[in-house]
Amino acid sequence: MATKSPASNTAPAYGEASIRVLKGLEPVKQRPGMYTRTDNPLHMVQEVIDNAADEALAGHGRRIGVTLHADGSITVEDDGRGIPFGLHPEEGVPVVEIVFTRLHAGGKFDKGAGGAYSFSGGLHGVGVSVTNALATRLQVSVFREGQVASLAFSGGDVIEALAVRPRAPGAGGDRRQGTTVRVWPDARYFDSPDLPRHELVHLLRSKAVLMPGVTVTLHTEKTAETLTWQYQGGLRDYLAQSLTHDALIPLFEGEHHASAGETENFAEGEGAAWCVAFTEEGGLLRESYVNLIPTVAGGTHEAGLKDGLFGAVKGFIELHSLLPKGVKLMPEDVFSRASFVLSAKVLDPQFQGQTKERLNSRDALRLVATSVKPALELWLSQHVEHGRKLAELVIRQAQTRQRASQKVEKKKGSGVAVLPGKLTDCESRDLLANELFLVEGDSAGGSAKMGRNKETQAILPLRGKVLNAWEVERDLLFKNNEIHDISVAIGVDPHGPADHPDLSGLRYGKVCILSDADVDGSHIQVLLLTLFFRHFPRLVEAGHVYIAKPPLFRVDAPARGKKPALKLYALDEGELEAILDKLRKEGAREGSWSISRFKGLGEMSAEQLWDTTLNPDTRRLLQVRWGEQGFEQTVGLFNRLMGKGEAQARRDLMELHGDSVEVDI
Numbered sequence: 001m002a003t004k005s006p007a008s009n010t011a012p013a014y015g016e017a018s019i020r021v022l023k024g025l026e027p028v029k030q031r032p033g034m035y036t037r038t039d040n041p042l043h044m045v046q047e048v049i050d051n052a053a054d055e056a057l058a059g060h061g062r063r064i065g066v067t068l069h070a071d072g073s074i075t076v077e078d079d080g081r082g083i084p085f086g087l088h089p090e091e092g093v094p095v096v097e098i099v100f101t102r103l104h105a106g107g108k109f110d111k112g113a114g115g116a117y118s119f120s121g122g123l124h125g126v127g128v129s130v131t132n133a134l135a136t137r138l139q140v141s142v143f144r145e146g147q148v149a150s151l152a153f154s155g156g157d158v159i160e161a162l163a164v165r166p167r168a169p170g171a172g173g174d175r176r177q178g179t180t181v182r183v184w185p186d187a188r189y190f191d192s193p194d195l196p197r198h199e200l201v202h203l204l205r206s207k208a209v210l211m212p213g214v215t216v217t218l219h220t221e222k223t224a225e226t227l228t229w230q231y232q233g234g235l236r237d238y239l240a241q242s243l244t245h246d247a248l249i250p251l252f253e254g255e256h257h258a259s260a261g262e263t264e265n266f267a268e269g270e271g272a273a274w275c276v277a278f279t280e281e282g283g284l285l286r287e288s289y290v291n292l293i294p295t296v297a298g299g300t301h302e303a304g305l306k307d308g309l310f311g312a313v314k315g316f317i318e319l320h321s322l323l324p325k326g327v328k329l330m331p332e333d334v335f336s337r338a339s340f341v342l343s344a345k346v347l348d349p350q351f352q353g354q355t356k357e358r359l360n361s362r363d364a365l366r367l368v369a370t371s372v373k374p375a376l377e378l379w380l381s382q383h384v385e386h387g388r389k390l391a392e393l394v395i396r397q398a399q400t401r402q403r404a405s406q407k408v409e410k411k412k413g414s415g416v417a418v419l420p421g422k423l424t425d426c427e428s429r430d431l432l433a434n435e436l437f438l439v440e441g442d443s444a445g446g447s448a449k450m451g452r453n454k455e456t457q458a459i460l461p462l463r464g465k466v467l468n469a470w471e472v473e474r475d476l477l478f479k480n481n482e483i484h485d486i487s488v489a490i491g492v493d494p495h496g497p498a499d500h501p502d503l504s505g506l507r508y509g510k511v512c513i514l515s516d517a518d519v520d521g522s523h524i525q526v527l528l529l530t531l532f533f534r535h536f537p538r539l540v541e542a543g544h545v546y547i548a549k550p551p552l553f554r555v556d557a558p559a560r561g562k563k564p565a566l567k568l569y570a571l572d573e574g575e576l577e578a579i580l581d582k583l584r585k586e587g588a589r590e591g592s593w594s595i596s597r598f599k600g601l602g603e604m605s606a607e608q609l610w611d612t613t614l615n616p617d618t619r620r621l622l623q624v625r626w627g628e629q630g631f632e633q634t635v636g637l638f639n640r641l642m643g644k645g646e647a648q649a650r651r652d653l654m655e656l657h658g659d660s661v662e663v664d665i
Contacts, residue, residue, distance in 0.1 A: 028133040029155070032189045035130045040192045041074075041185035042199055044131040048076040048181045051128060053207050053292045055080025056214045061178070063215050066204060069182075070221045072193060073137075077180040082144030085162060094162045096142060096149065100132045101156060128181070132156045134189045141180040143167065148174050155186070203294065205229050209238040210292050210343050235275040235341045243339060245282035248393055249386040252276045252379055256371035257345065267347040267563070272368045274305060276340045278390055288342040290349045290359050299352070299359030301344040303617030304368025310334045311369070312376035313394055320384075322391045324399075330455075332433065333397040344368060348582065352620070362611070362618050401430055420485035424449050424459040436489060436508040437548065437614070438462055440515040440524050443602030444609075448514070451606030452614055458508065460489050465520075466527045470534055470642035477535060486531070494535040501538050511539065512621065514548040514613065516600040517571070529624065530642050533634070540624055549620040550604070550613045554596045555579050560588055569612050571620070 028035050037043040055061040061080035068074055084095040091098060132138050133156040142149040146167050152160035167174045187193040201218065208216040208229035218227045231237055236253050257271030288295045288302050295301070310331040317323050344364060352358040380387040419425065424445075426434055433456045439445045445461025452459060467480045474494045478484040487494060491505035513528045515521035525547060532545050539545055551569035553576045559565045563586075570576040576595070583593060598604060604612070613619050626634060 028130050029189075032130075032134055036134065038190055040194060040196055041134075041190050042195050042203075044134055044185060045074050045076070045183065045195065045200075046203060047128050047131045048183065049203065049207070050293060052076055052078035052080065052179070053211070055179075056207075056211050057292055062213065063217075064204075064207065065217045065219070066200075067219045068195070068221060071184075073182055073184040074195070075180060075182040077178060079175065079178040082142045082177050082179050083140070085142050085144070085149040085164065094149075094151075096140060097151065097158060097162060100128055100138065100140065100153060101158070102129060129156070131183055134186050135183045136186045137184040139180075139182045143175050143177050143179070201227065206287065206289065206294060207292060209234065209341070210289055235273060235343065239275045239277055239285065239339065239341050242285045243277055243279065243282075245279045247277040248280055248337075249278060249383075249389055252376060254372070254375040254379075256375065266363070266367055270345055270347055270367060272301065272304075272342060272344045272371050274340060274342045274368075274372060276305075276309065276338055278337050278393060279339060280337065280393060284337070285339040285341070287340075288344070288359075290344050290346055290351075290364075292343075293349075293351075295351075295357060295359050297352070297358035300361055300364040300617055301342060301346075301359050301368050304365040305340060305342050305372055306331050306335045307365065307617075308369040308372030309338065309376060311373045312380060313390060315377060316380045316387050317391045317394070320388070320391070322388070323395065327395060327398050327402065329394065329398050330401070330428075330430075330433065333394050333401065336397055337393060342368070348586070360618070360620075365617050404430075418488070420460065420489055422461055422485060423489050424452075426452075426456050426458045427454055428456045430456070431506060432509045434458065434508045435510040435512055436460060437512045437514045438486065438528060439601065440521060441600070441602055444514070444516075444600065444604075447602065447604055447606050447609045448614065451608075451610035457614060458489070460485065462524075465524055466531060468527055468642055469531045470638065471644055474535060483531060487536075490536075490539070492536060492539060495538060496535075497537045499538070503538065503542070506539075506544070509544065510546050510621075511544055512546045512548045514550070514601065517550050517552040517598065518600070521600075526641070530638060532624070533638060541626070543623055543625070545624040547622045547624060548613050549622060550598070550601060550609075552576075552598060554598070554608075555583075555593050556596070557583055557588060557593045560586065 032038055036047075049064065049066065052061065052064045055078055056064065058080075061078045063079045065077045066074065067077075083099055086095060087093065088095050088098055132153050135156075136154060137159075138153045140151055140153075147164050148167050149162060149164045150160075151158060151162045167176070185193060204216045204218055204227075208214060209231050212232055212234040213230070215228065215230045217229075219225070236251055239251060253273075253275040255271070255273040257269055258266040259268060286298075286302075288298060288305075290299075290301060310329075313334045314329055317329070323329065344359075344367070346359070346361055346364055346367070348361070349359060349364075350361045352360050380390075422445075428434055435456060436458045437448055437452075437460070439448050439459055439461045442461050442463065445459055448459045448461075462482055464482075466482050469477065469480075469483065472480075474496070477494050478487070489507070490511055491507040492501060492503060495501040511532075513525050515524040529545075529547075532540055536545075549571055551571055552573075553570040555566075555568040555570065555576070557566040557568065568579050570579055580593070584590065601609065601613075611618060
């Protein structure tokens, strides 16, 4: 084997000086997509708007104003308390400077008694510091305690130091209190420098809806147009104005928040406000918020609303013996024709990703469900005729769903394929609801069988690693038992990208790869993705293939005051550190928690596997899609990764990206 002499080795030296530590806001500049949306600057501006809304939510502001300037900058102002600008007692730096330059700093970490914010839009440790990092210029003016403080930044660095002067009194002078932030987004970090106006309008209008009595304005300098929103009727008025068709029954609205001593499971003030409309036709309006933050991807609070509505309606139907023989109700039968606006208040919301588009807090499901169900049960008992109309709608939806699934089953019944003996099938024949989990190993398959929802979830355990099918001819695929069983179970024959396969036999709307959260599990994922990409590309194109994300760690935190003992799950070490940091901020004693690492899915109990990986309301499931580079380039990349004669190409790829790999020892 040829070797290189030290003199001929031109590779850069790797030593202590090679390790770079990113300080301050450098991580944001290096990887902005980890902290905000990079298609346009809306989310970075939203961070500032959310801060103003948090002041109003805390009862210290009645006005939020946004101005779109002709030079592309944006100003957000409020009449809240104003950010403190005195020196921080520990850091020795003006507090307002810390807020805009430190990733893990802010008034929302203090959740204890006397904290500045009881409820706020999340606690991810970033916020306006990200806005500052991605701006060519950011100016802050604070009006507080009879003084006006101002400072300016560029790219996250202070360029105009804090200056404080007395407030100018009188009609033409400075206002009494509040904060004004003007930001110039740096176009280098965004696909488009322009704010999507319709999304901004929707965001601002929703703030007004969720905070009755607060005035929200949007002024555009170029057109001299000013829009103003103020809703006294709150959620009901907003939903009623937005419906395209008449509601079947009067709008169902309610609100419930935990009071002091009411329950040990929720903090005082946690709860939800909602308004729901049921329509027989037309488009649906579905909007949810957590502490005024729009959650466009839904989450556990929406799942709680769904559970609460279903439990109450099902109970009403059973109480009045309205369900025809042979009809089985499912939550989607109630939820499929429901429009709603939901506003949840959660003490420590946990979101998926920094952009906070989906709520992951598991307690939120129970929080909302236990608020909605008794309220709807009471409403239905007081309005029996409206309840009967709603019951008729729900039963019709269930009958339509069952008829559709029966038609599909008749088509499948004409085939000759026998389902694999290892397959533990589900009871439902509803394609949209059914899910197949391809599980690594028999032990994990056993836990999955016990923990699954037997109605809609099927389990197919796989023995060992699946064959690398990249260069296997289609006609020879079924020589491999595992691939044969997968194909028969899903009800689709292997095909190519140019084919038009018969997907009418598809038995599951979601085919989910479920493997351990380790290197071997990742290898199995790649092998199965290779199989689907190469031999079942239409399934991927149609969005039927998913990857389940089981956690790697479990943290058991002891009870603290009114907060009960918690079991928290983390996908990786990054999430684990975030959980521990949150526990420390909440006052948990260092080391009072215990950390367990799952060596594999087989170590999880059925209950744990359901809670973290199988439950549609609390799991993390990634849909597999084509890459942005397109099909042909994806083929080239797969060929480099999985081709038998591509060892040198793989080596080149590893040498190119090897420094990006984190090794867990």
